[in-house]
Structures are given as C-alpha cells and as structure tokens.
Amino acid sequence: MKEENEKFTDVLIERRKTYDFLWASRSLQLQPAYKRSGGWIYSRKEIIDHVLENQNVELALNVMARQKNVPLTVVQNEARLIIEEIAGKMHMPTVRWLALILSKILKRILVSIRLNDDMLINVKNEMRKNVSQFVFVPTHRSYMDFILLSYLFFTYDMTIPNIASGMDFYHMKYVGEMLRKLGAFYMRRTFSNDPFYKHIFKAYISTLVAHSDRAIEFFIEGTRSRSQKTLTPKYGLLSMILESLYLSQVPEITFIPVSISYDKPLEERLFAYELLGVPKPPETTSGLFRSLSILKEPLAYGNVFFKFGIPIRAGDYVTHQVRFENVCRPEKKLPHEITTKLAYDIIECHKQNTILLPFNLVALLFNNRVYTNPKDFYSVDNLILDYKWLKQILIEKFQINFNPTAVNAPTPESMKEDIDKYEVLNSLQTHKDLLGIDSDQNIKIKDRHIGGIQSKSIKGYSLKETTLKLAIPVINVMIYVNPVFAYLSRPAMAAFCILTSQKDLVLKNYIMLRSLLSGEFALPTHLNESDIQKEGEMMTEFLSQDIYIQPFDENAIDNKNRLNLILSILILPFVGCLQNICKVLIEWCNVHNLLQKTIVIECQKLMEESLYHATELSRHPYTLALDVYPAILSSLVKCGHVTLDENQFYKPNKENLVSIVVELDNMLGQCSNGSYLNAFPSLIPEEILNLQAKL
Numbered sequence: 001m002k003e004e005n006e007k008f009t010d011v012l013i014e015r016r017k018t019y020d021f022l023w024a025s026r027s028l029q030l031q032p033a034y035k036r037s038g039g040w041i042y043s044r045k046e047i048i049d050h051v052l053e054n055q056n057v058e059l060a061l062n063v064m065a066r067q068k069n070v071p072l073t074v075v076q077n078e079a080r081l082i083i084e085e086i087a088g089k090m091h092m093p094t095v096r097w098l099a100l101i102l103s104k105i106l107k108r109i110l111v112s113i114r115l116n117d118d119m120l121i122n123v124k125n126e127m128r129k130n131v132s133q134f135v136f137v138p139t140h141r142s143y144m145d146f147i148l149l150s151y152l153f154f155t156y157d158m159t160i161p162n163i164a165s166g167m168d169f170y171h172m173k174y175v176g177e178m179l180r181k182l183g184a185f186y187m188r189r190t191f192s193n194d195p196f197y198k199h200i201f202k203a204y205i206s207t208l209v210a211h212s213d214r215a216i217e218f219f220i221e222g223t224r225s226r227s228q229k230t231l232t233p234k235y236g237l238l239s240m241i242l243e244s245l246y247l248s249q250v251p252e253i254t255f256i257p258v259s260i261s262y263d264k265p266l267e268e269r270l271f272a273y274e275l276l277g278v279p280k281p282p283e284t285t286s287g288l289f290r291s292l293s294i295l296k297e298p299l300a301y302g303n304v305f306f307k308f309g310i311p312i313r314a315g316d317y318v319t320h321q322v323r324f325e326n327v328c329r330p331e332k333k334l335p336h337e338i339t340t341k342l343a344y345d346i347i348e349c350h351k352q353n354t355i356l357l358p359f360n361l362v363a364l365l366f367n368n369r370v371y372t373n374p375k376d377f378y379s380v381d382n383l384i385l386d387y388k389w390l391k392q393i394l395i396e397k398f399q400i401n402f403n404p405t406a407v408n409a410p411t412p413e414s415m416k417e418d419i420d421k422y423e424v425l426n427s428l429q430t431h432k433d434l435l436g437i438d439s440d441q442n443i444k445i446k447d448r449h450i451g452g453i454q455s456k457s458i459k460g461y462s463l464k465e466t467t468l469k470l471a472i473p474v475i476n477v478m479i480y481v482n483p484v485f486a487y488l489s490r491p492a493m494a495a496f497c498i499l500t501s502q503k504d505l506v507l508k509n510y511i512m513l514r515s516l517l518s519g520e521f522a523l524p525t526h527l528n529e530s531d532i533q534k535e536g537e538m539m540t541e542f543l544s545q546d547i548y549i550q551p552f553d554e555n556a557i558d559n560k561n562r563l564n565l566i567l568s569i570l571i572l573p574f575v576g577c578l579q580n581i582c583k584v585l586i587e588w589c590n591v592h593n594l595l596q597k598t599i600v601i602e603c604q605k606l607m608e609e610s611l612y613h614a615t616e617l618s619r620h621p622y623t624l625a626l627d628v629y630p631a632i633l634s635s636l637v638k639c640g641h642v643t644l645d646e647n648q649f650y651k652p653n654k655e656n657l658v659s660i661v662v663e664l665d666n667m668l669g670q671c672s673n674g675s676y677l678n679a680f681p682s683l684i685p686e687e688i689l690n691l692q693a694k695l
Helices: 020-024 044-052 055-068 072-086 092-109 117-127 144-155 175-181 195-211 236-246 268-275 285-295 320-328 336-352 358-372 380-396 419-430 465-500 503-516 529-544 559-587 596-611 628-638 654-668 686-694
Strands: 112-115 133-138 162-166 184-187 253-262 303-308 435-437 442-445 642-644 650-652
Touching: 020 092, 044 055, 044 072, 044 195, 055 072, 055 195, 072 184, 072 195, 092 144, 092 175, 092 285, 112 144, 117 133, 117 303, 133 144, 144 162, 144 253, 144 303, 175 184, 184 195, 195 236, 236 253, 236 320, 236 336, 253 336, 268 465, 336 465, 358 380, 358 419, 358 435, 358 465, 358 559, 380 419, 380 442, 380 559, 442 465, 465 503, 465 529, 465 559, 465 596, 465 654, 503 529, 503 559, 503 628, 503 654, 559 596, 559 628, 559 650, 559 654, 596 628, 628 642
Parallel strands: 112 303, 133 253, 162 184
Antiparallel strands: 253 303, 435 442, 642 650
C-alpha cells in the first residue's frame, strides 16, 4: 500500500562526497542481530563441532557406517567435509575491501540506491533487545541482491547476515571463497534424496538460528525471478528455520521481508534468453571480469530501491499452543499449513512493498498500444499523456507504492512543473537500447537478438532465428511490465472476465482463472472455493463501480473503457498460455509416460506456429516463455484437471480440459487481436511478412 510522505534515503549521496577508503576502513560499532542469554555464541569451529554432535546427525552417521560397513570415523570425516563445504567464514578485512571496490563500481553504474532507512534503523534498535533471532527475506531479482543488501548493512553498521547461497558460486575460483568470507554459506540445489546431507544441513541451520549473533538471510523464492514477477515460495529452508522455534531452541524469530526493485537489472538481456530456454552462462571468475564491461557507460542502470517491510513474528504462527503440543507429543512435526501461511504472508508483503518505477508503466502502455492500435506508432507526447493518466489511477484508486524518486530525487528546474514528462523521458533514456525515439518522435522497439544460439543447448523447443528476433525484445519489454502484477494480478483477471464474459459467467470465470493462474502470480493456494468466490465478488464489484470500467461493448471503446482494456490486455499472454497448455494436454492425453519437459516443449512449439497465423486467438510472443507453463501445470494438478503419479508422469483429464478450452476460446474471442507482427514490420524479416500475407 502507498504510504504518505514515506522517506527514501539515497546511500550513494554520501559516498559521492567522501573518500571511499576512509569510509571502508572506519571504526565500526557493529550491531549484532542476536545474543542468546548466557552468551552461547559459537565460533565457526564450535558450530561445526555442534553439528557433528547433533543427535539426528549422530544417528545418521551410525546408520551410514553400518550401511557402508566402514568405521564410524570414516563417515564422521565425510560429514566434516560436508559441513566445511556448507559453513560460512566471516572475515571483516575481506568485507572492508569488497565494500571499497563495490562503492566505486556502484557510483559508476547507478544513479542511486534508495531505501526506507527508518524501518531498517527500527530493526537495528530491536536487535539491541536480544530477545529474537532475525531473518531477512529479500526478493530475488538479480545476482546483485545479496551483494547490495550486504553493502547496506555495512553502511548502517550492522553485522552482515549468514547468507544462504547456491553451489554455482561455490565452484567459482577465488570468488566462492571470497563470498564465504562475506557471510555466505552454501547449500546444494536439491538434497531431498540424500538424507545424510539433509540431516547435516538441518543441524547447521538450527545451530545458526540458536547460536549465531548474526542474522540469517535467504531467498524464499529459491531462485532469481527472470520474469521479474513474484515466484511461489519454497518451503524447505523456511521450515528448517521455524523448527528452531517449534522446538523452543530460541524464544522468537523475526522475519524482515525486503522488496528490491531495479530500474534495469544487470542481467536484463540474459533473462529474455533464459525465459526462451537458452541456458544461462556458467558462473565463472573469468565471466565475472568480463561483466565489468558494465562500467563503460556511467549511470546506465538507473536506480535501485530497497523497501524493508514490517517485521513478521514467527511466534504469531508457531504459537505457545503449537509448541505445547510438541512437548506432549515429541514425534509431532511442525504443521505444514503454518509454514505455508507464513510463506505466503511474506510473499504478500513483498508484493505490497514493490516499488513501481516509471519504465514499468511505460512498458505496460507500450505493450497495450500494440494490441489496441497495432499500426499506429506511439508518439512521445501521447505516451506522456497516457502515463500521467494511468499513474494517477494507480496511485489514487489502487493505492500503489509508486516511484519515490519523484519526491526525493533532485529534478532539473525545467522539468519541475512537469514531473511526469521528466519521468518518461528519463526512463526512456535509461532503456534507450530497448525502446528508442525516431526522428518523428515516435517510440520504436529495437532489435536485441545477438544471434548464434546453438540449438543443441536449448532447454525448450528450437525456435527459428526469425522468432527469436521478434521474441527477445518483446520479452524484454514484458520483463518490465511484469512487476505491476504485484498489485494488479487479481484486478486484471477480474477486468478480463468483465470484458469478455456474459454477466452471469463473470464470477465463474474469475474463479477459474484465479485457480489456474495462482501459481503464475504467486497467489495463495490454501484458500477454498468459497474464499476465492468472495475475493472475486469483491474484486468485480470494486472494478464495476469505477467510472473507467464498463461491460464489453465492441462499438464503444472510449475513455470509459481504457482501464478495463489495459488490465485485460495485461493478463492476455497468460490466458493464452493457459489455453495453449490445455490444448497440448488434450492432444497428448493418450500418451503414456508424459513428462513436464515434453509438455513444455510442445507448448512452445505450438505457440511459435500460432504467432504467424492471423486467425489464432493468442499471438503474444511472451507465450513462448518457458517459466509460465510449469506454474500453470502445477495449478492444473492442484485443481484435479491433471494427475501426477509417483514417477512424475502426467495424465490429463480430457473432459475437464476440453471444458476449460471452450470457455477460454469464448473469452479470447472477445479480445483485441493485435500483434507485434502488425505493429513492427521493420523488425520482422521479409520472409515472415510474406508468410503472413499468404496466410
């Protein structure tokens, strides 16, 4: 929600005034996150020894020794090597040198790093009470996330947390050890089938929670969001942390959600390729040095925002009553519904604290223009007018937390009376390699495909070069549209149903979309149909009361319909993906041993064919993005339209899926049928234009 007069402080302002070396080498009065009563804070060696002495670990060691028929000391040595692989090794001289280097880089590539430091200072003051362990839970939008967050902690004289990190960094020569000294501890991507490792890792986490004076930091989404949408939460590490409270090893655990928003993530172009199935380059030290090319253009990556959310107390979920039941029944485990509820509350806090930046609205309006006026280029003047109109609605009607730079950033004198124009032009300058302004002052999308993709390395379907040439820049645009779903996923689904459905079917169709797209938009899945129905009634009533929202009328697309149309077109690619995967599953319903990989590849293949057929109902290039389909497939399983057996094979319910496709066809048939092929012929090779003409 929007907070009036909220202050965001730019930490780079002071860095531009003083010497970085003096700042990095200053005397520090670090505030520890937690100090257990009795002073039981462990060193790294003591943590490792404590893990080996853990009751569950000792039991696992004895079982492993018997299975391998080797002396216990052999498996103990194996366990010690695993803990050495996992354990962090904080080293303040390394932290200081990295802070010095990072400060110089950040001042070069960024305009500002802004945060609501009142909240961070409140958290720091709470840490002085020593009554709770703290866990920072940031969103994951870039490799820069934990580096920048550590930079903020160092700036505010706070101990850098124990940071959960993937093994990709561990294998980087020199860099892996450097990050360990910055506070990282390493965890394997999956270890559910390795109980030996799992027992050791769980014991390490419980030891950190109970016996470290440093907070813990982890990404609840598990991986970077290449799409820049919020991902569904992962429960493993969260459950391990909560277990320490459940077993009364600590008096309280406080979670601090942190929402991170980028004007322009460093991996922007790579994300588009990864979404289409091109594997990310392996993390290497040489690759890290090559990435320093980002220093060529000063301030090229704009602003970064950190919004620290209101602390969430785990004790409100793992109550005294829940813990009392554990005392009475020691074999009882932490109820999964508690972990689920807390995880989605953290995710919801992430969403409500998302900062929308000017280019998010510019990208949204640009994408909308393609589907409403595909042959009419967007002029800069018209874009500014539409931007001002939409921004006002989002702030006043939807109470969206929008662009604190408008209030806090210095603005050129010539632009102070027209801040909206300044925001649009400034954002277009930052993203000039994606959306350019031609000599007629029209906005044009640019070709961003670098070519030379090896088909054998592709994870999905091997797309044509001509398709990649179209899809890469469009998906790049959508990466900047997607953050608005933090606020608008439910309104967009409701508006789409109002626009495309008969009045008596609006609520039914909303429930269908809400259930089947819940995984894609990280919406709570533990709600029953009655709760979703109430949500739909509230959302459709909220939209229907607005003067900008009117029921569908193909002959009256005027100003009153604009918001409805924008919201509907916003959700259109995802409805298209839902329709597509249902069609693929129907076609493959008699195939045995149907795997997720096969389904996703067939979806991408079908969507490439659809792009060039004017009669198809869904022709948006974003429907080629691979990450959408696993999320929808998971929702189809949860709703009972597809079953998944113990071998991870899918069995579609053809009757249910046919019913869904019929309804989606009816809804999509009411939508604008614009296309990026129509809008930007200059971007599309001649052979594709000829093919489209023949069709």
